Amino acid sequence: MVITGLERILREPQVLSRAGRLGLLYNYASVNTRFESSADLIAARFPGRLRTLFGPQHGVGGTEQDNMRETGHGMHPYLNIPVYSLYSETRIPRPDMLESVDTVLVDIQDVGTRVYTFATTVLNLMHACAETGKAVFILDRPNPIDGKDVEGNILNPAFASFVGPFPIPMRHGMTLGELMALYHAELDIGCELEIITLGGWNPNTYFEDTGLPWILPSPNMPLVETAVVYPGQVILEGTNLSEGRGTTRPFEIWGAPFIEPGHVTNLLEKNCITGAVLRETDFKPTFNKWAGQHCRGYQIHVTDRELFRPFRATLAFISALLKLYPEEFRWSEPPYEYVSDKLPVDVILGDDRLRLDLEQGRSIEDLEHSWSEDLDKFLSLRSRFLLYPR
Structure with a gap:
């Protein structure tokens, strides 16, 4: 222990x-x-x-x-x-x-x-x-x-x-x-x-x-399973999608009234959804976004945590929805966590470039490549402060 x-x-x-x-x-x-x-x-x-x-x-x-x-x-x-x-x-x-x-x-x-x-x-x-x-x-x-x-x-x-x-x-x-x-x-x-x-x-x-x-x-954050999907699903806080608040499985369940899951599944970049099953589901949030309204979407069932990449997966969800529902899908309006002059999604993502790239239809693979060098630099910095052998 x-x-x-x-x-x-x-x-x-x-x-x-x-x-x-x-x-x-x-x-x-x-x-x-x-x-x-x-x-x-x-x-x-x-x-x-x-x-x-x-x-x-x-x-x-x-x-x-x-x-x-x-x-x-x-x-x-x-x-x-x-x-x-x-x-x-x-x-x-x-x-x-x-x-x-x-x-x-x-x-x-x-x-x-x-x-x-x-x-x-x-x-x-x-x-x-x-x-x-x-x-x-x-x-x-x-x-x-x-x-x-x-x-x-x-x-x-x-x-x-x-x-x-x-x-x-x-x-x-x-x-x-x-x-x-x-x-x-x-x-x-x-x-x-x-x-x-x-x-x-x-x-x-x-x-x-x-x-x-x-x-x-x-x-x-009721379960460890919630924490596993959270590094990606927290991005949905910056959209008009329900991230599952008001359900018993927040962040695992997500969707909106305008979503038809079958259409989304067909458009997803399949290599982005590894180590997980997306199960189509209907739900009605009791509070927060779309409270009391019938939503369609998914529950994320992570089957292999070693393969699952939550950030990549949620970017793939958003990329598909931008293509399928350009009129219905929306970015949330500020304020968000005391920031009033930036879109909440930009605050969450820590940049506006990623949002703009998603809007322009760049592939998730291209996006990951664009920050790979910066990620390597962070890993080098991080290594100086690790207290437990990696």
């Missing part, structure tokens, strides 16, 4: 002997193997030292949906310490929020995809801690969709945002600790940073192989 950074500090409390007063960035998915909350465990293991809690997007309890639905601040009901939302009127801790701590622990389950706000929240925390002289300790957790596969174009810095602050691909193949080490060095952040590493994690494996319990880290 994999030993998380959380489990390590509980077993080896001397790791925090000089950490002083503690803060904790966490949410309801931050648990040990017995499903106990990291806040409760740290408060009990280090009596009197846990002074402040911080929560990411969706709130500590995961009650809010996507895209600028903010949460407020409060007090923990029985620990009687403040809980500050870092997805509120501020997304970077104010100095007064850090006054009572010397070190902020980070125990957050990331999902291995650039477009997921938790990593940016940790980046903002590091910036704030650098300015106030505080330390950051990352209690590392596994990348649930393995630590070897990397896919997608590299973000253009001109399109940096809360869902993509630095030039990395959509699927980066790093743990949160590794990614923060990269950000810390490449952005010259300057705070004291320590990664409490995992024990026994094999980067070639998926989350099910860790022996750890999967708790959905955000409201629409």
Whole structure:
């Protein structure tokens, strides 16, 4: 079984002997193997030292949906310490929020995809801690969709945002600790940073192989299967297609009222849909896009994770729909994650060039070739920050 950074500090409390007063960035998915909350465990293991809690997007309890639905601040009901939302009127801790701590622990389950706000929240925390002289300790957790596969174009810095602050691909193949080490060095952040590493994690494996319990880290990430398709299917947030929010299988199910799946299947670039079966399905979202309306589309059933390439697959879906439904298919309008002057799909993709290429009908193979050199450069950069043998 994999030993998380959380489990390590509980077993080896001397790791925090000089950490002083503690803060904790966490949410309801931050648990040990017995499903106990990291806040409760740290408060009990280090009596009197846990002074402040911080929560990411969706709130500590995961009650809010996507895209600028903010949460407020409060007090923990029985620990009687403040809980500050870092997805509120501020997304970077104010100095007064850090006054009572010397070190902020980070125990957050990331999902291995650039477009997921938790990593940016940790980046903002590091910036704030650098300015106030505080330390950051990352209690590392596994990348649930393995630590070897990397896919997608590299973000253009001109399109940096809360869902993509630095030039990395959509699927980066790093743990949160590794990614923060990269950000810390490449952005010259300057705070004291320590990664409490995992024990026994094999980067070639998926989350099910860790022996750890999967708790959905955000409201629409219920299963590891969701995380597997997410590096591609998150792109649908920038379109008028339902990405399956409001169904029981978000991101696996997708479609719209105007889609005829048989026609889409005939037009798909078949070499782009490997390691998966597209099963035609009908569905009616209970909320979000097309709520209450009969949609047609697909459920993605991944049959071979080694072969499946989620980013490639979703680009193929969009390419086919642009050809079949030029009047019905639409890009979503801004704002998206606090960006009001760019199309959401461009924010998600980290560039407008990819959208324009899709509109012009370029093949997915050509698109992948266009960013292959940049991807190789990222792999070289990434190699300097890998904490677990690849």
